[in-house]
Amino acid sequence: MAQRLRRLQTSVAIAAMIVAGPLGNVLLGKGMRHLHPALWPPPALLATAQAVFVSPFIWLGIASLIAFFVAYMLALSWADYSYVQPASSLAYGVVALLSALLLGEQVTPLRWAGIAVICLGVFVVGRTGHKTTERTPLA
């Protein structure tokens, strides 16, 4: 029972990661688009920082990434990194979908194919055995 609840909680946390992470990236992309950041001289850096941090899209993106991060921490407390990582590989597909739908980006077929291969690769990486070295617990 407790085990089933854990698994359900882990699935919910991973689902939240798959939505919140890509959404955060898309919002950041929306906020940064058409901005020409300069880091030098200092007044230009100040202007860049100001432009970045008055954008509502940047703040929504940051909020979304914080939600992603909390879900990620919860998932990692319940499951191994090597389980969470392949499960979250779908996020690469979601990010392309959202950037096409919300930002109107032209995603070429070749890019879709690349993203599909990346998802597959991430999945294969995560399915491989973990813990090939002995480690001592943190004191």
Next chain:
Amino acid sequence: MRDLLLFTLIVVAGTGGELCVSRAMKAVGEAPGFRPAQVARVLLRAVRVPWMWAGVAMMATGFFALLGALSRYNVSFVVPVTALSYVAGAFGSAAFLHERVSAARWLGVTLVALGVTLVFLGHS
């Protein structure tokens, strides 16, 4: 050159940060559930683990590099390219942590690299 630096920072700082956070969460232990009080307790314990701070610092660096990259390129280009962190992770763990990277993992890493190559080729 500048783009290379941006993507390298995203990949290296991002992966290093994740590994530190992962290590910190193992020290914190299991979260009891989703309720705000429970989540808050986990967060409060997490901020007392030094690995968490190292991880957050690296992830913040990666974040600003990501902002820089997003100001120049499409989201659907930048995010897939950051998948190169899996390639970096495999080489890093083999070279610096002396972990044995299995053939299956190299296969996955090769697929990721192939996918990123396709994304680059589809970059119009």
